[in-house]
Amino acid sequence: MRRIITATVQNSSGVLNRITGMLSKRAFNIESITVGTTEIEGISKMTFVVEIPDANKIEQLTKQLNKQIDVLKVNDITEKAIVQRELALIKVGSTSASRAEIQGVIEPFRARVLDVSRDSLVIEVTGKPDKIEALIDLLHPYGIKDMTRTGVTAFPRGKQPRQVQEFTLSV
C-alpha cells in the first residue's frame, strides 16, 4: 500500500536524520520525502510517501513518528481529499526539428521549457506523480538525458467529503 503521511516537526538540528534513521531502523520503505518550512517560524513540515505491506505497519509508522520528541503532529492523509504535487525537471534530447514537436507534447501537461540548447531542452512540470509519469513516458522516445524529481508534497483540501473513510487506528 502506498501511503502519504505528513509530519509537522520542530526545526531542531538533526530532526531529519532522526526521522529517516527511525524509518530505516524499523525497515520502512521510503519512496520519497519532502521537507520545507511552514508559515510558523521554527516549524517544518515533511511529506513521506511510503510503501507499506500491511495495515499494522501503517499504524506502527504513525505511532513511531509521533513518538519522536521533535514531532508535533502526524497525519496519514492517504484516504483524504488532498492536493498533492511533485515537481520534475527533465532534460530531453532535441534537434531544431524535434523542438516544436516536443513543445506540442508537453503543452497539455502545462509543462514549460526552462532552457534550450542546441541538442537538448530542460522541461519543468508539476503535478500529481501519475501525471509526471505520463509525461516522462511520452518524452522517452526523444532520449531523457537527465531528470530530477522532488517527491510528493501534499496536504488535505479545505473541504473534506463527508464520508471520508478514515484509516482506523486502534488507539
Added chain:
Amino acid sequence: MKTQTETHTQPVEQKLRTGADLFVQSLVEEKVDTVFGYPGGAVLPIYDALYRADAPFQHILCRHEQGLIHAAEGYARVTGKPGVVIATSGPGATNLITGITDAMMDSLPVVVFTGQVSTAVIGSDAFQEADVIGLTTPITKHNYQVTDIKDLPRITREAFHIATTGRPGPVVVDIPKNIAQEITDKTFDTSFHLPGYQPTVKPNPLQIRRLAEALAKAKKPVLLAGAGVHFADASEELKAFAEKFELPVTTTLLGLGSFPGGHEQALGMAGMHGSYSANMAIYEADLLINIGARFDDRLTGAIQHFAPEAAVAHIDIDPAEIGKNIETKIPVVGDAKEALTALLDIDIECTDHSSWSEETMNNKKEYPFWFERSDDLISPQWLIESVHRETDGHAIVTTDVGQHQMWAAQFYQFNSPHKWVTSGGLGTMGFGLPAAIGAQLGRPEETVVAIVGDGGFQMTMQEMAVVKQHNLPIKVIIVNNEALGMVRQWQEKFYEERYSASLMTENPDFIKLAEGFGVKGIRVSKETDVPSVIKEVFQHDGPVLVDARVQKLDKVFPMVAPGKGNHEMIGVKQCEE
C-alpha cells in the same frame, strides 16, 4: 581561578561562571547524588568545575566507560532515579555505545553527558572527535548537542525530564569543550516547553471500560506483567488486581519480582526458558492482559502460536508498543499504576473461572522447574537456590547473560520489586558486575549479589577495582563452567556438538585475581560445600568473589527451540510423587 584585580572585582567575579560550572549547578538542581564518570581532554573543564565546586554528589570512577554506563543502569533500575554518566569525547563516548543501547532496550532512565571537541573543529575529524549525535540517534530516546552556552542549563533539564518521564530511556547530551570553557556572567532561563512530548499517563476511561468488560466475560484470563510495572511502581496495585479477580499471573524476564514469585497465583516467568505453567496458561488463555511488557520474541516464541485463543489487552505508556508485535484488541495507553487503579475502581462481576485457576495451579505443581542434583559436582541451579535460601529472596541480584542468568531467573525467587537487575533486551555480557556496583551505590543498605558467567565476568572484571575502592560489600558469584555455557548449549542442541570457540579452558585463576584486586576470594567445587561457603560469603562484611566450579554440561531447561511455539517446550518434567 583568581585574576590580578582580585579585591576590586570580587562581586563581579562571583558572577562569572563557565559553561562547566553551569553544568555542575544543573546536576545539583536535579538532586543528583551519584555520578559515574571518566575524565579526558574534552571534559577536563567539567572535571575542573567538579573539583572547584563543593558538589553534593559522589563521583564514581569506573575502569572502563562500559562500566560507567552499566553501573548507571544498575543504579537506575533499583532506585528508579536517573543514572548519570560523564565521559569524554571520541573513545570515551564510543565505549558507552553498548550500555546506551542496553538502557534503550530495557527502558532505563539514564542521562549521559559526553564531551565533544570544540565547535570550531567539529566536522574536521579532529583529535578524539566522534559523531556522537549520529552514533546515538538510533539508540537514545533523545539526544542533544549543545552549541550555545545559553542552552546548556535548559537542555540539561530537558534531558532529565525526557529520560525519567513517559517510557523511561537514555538521553545523551554532547557538550563541546569550548562551551564548557566559555565564561558568562548571565543566568539563563531553564524553562522548557516540549509540545511534541506529552506522555499519556491517565488512561482513557473508555479503554479501561472495554478491558473491564472483556475481563468480566473471560473464562481463561491471564495477566502478563513486564518491566513497566516496576517503572510505574505498580506492584501493590498489580497484586490487588490479581487477587480481586483471582487471575493467574505470569511475568516476563524483566517483570520478575513485580508480582511476588511465592504468591499462590504466580506462575512465574514465561517465554523461551519460562515455566511450563506460564507458557501453557498463555497458550490456552482467552484473555491475555499485558501490563508493561513489549512482547519480545524471546517471550512470544513463534508468534503464530502465541496466545492463539486470546483477545489481547495491552496496557502501556508507550502507544507505539501496542500492536507492534502482537495484534491487540484492547489497547490501554497510560501508566500501569493509573490503569490498574482505574480497573480496581470499576465494579465488575466476573464469569466463574475457578476451574481455569485450578488447572493453571495444577500445572504449576506438576511441572515445576527441575534439575538433577549430584553429590559431587555442583549443580548450578542448586547453587542459586542456596543463594536464595541464604538471602531469603531479598537480595538485589544482578547477572550477566547466559545460562547462569536463566538459572537465576528460574531458581532465585523474587518476592519484591526492584531487586532483579539483568540485561533483558540487548542481552549484554559483562553487565552483571558494573550493574551491581551501581545497584549497591544506589541502595547501600541492601545485599547485592552479582551472579556472573566466567565468560561475561571477563568482559568487565576490571570493575572489581571499584568494588574494592569503595569497599562495596558485593558478593560476586562466578558460575564457572569453563565455557560460554549458553553458546555451548546451543551448539550441543542445534549444531551437533560442534563446540566452535565456546570453551574457556584457559580461564585465569579467579581467586588470585580477586586477591590482586584486594578482595576476598573463595573457591568451591563440591556440592556438599555449597551451604557453608554461601553462609560464609554472606556473613563476610565486605566484598567477596566466589569461583564456583559447577557441572559443565548442565543445560537450561525447559526450553522453546528457535522457531517453535511456547507450547512445544522441550525438557519439561512432571513431578514425581
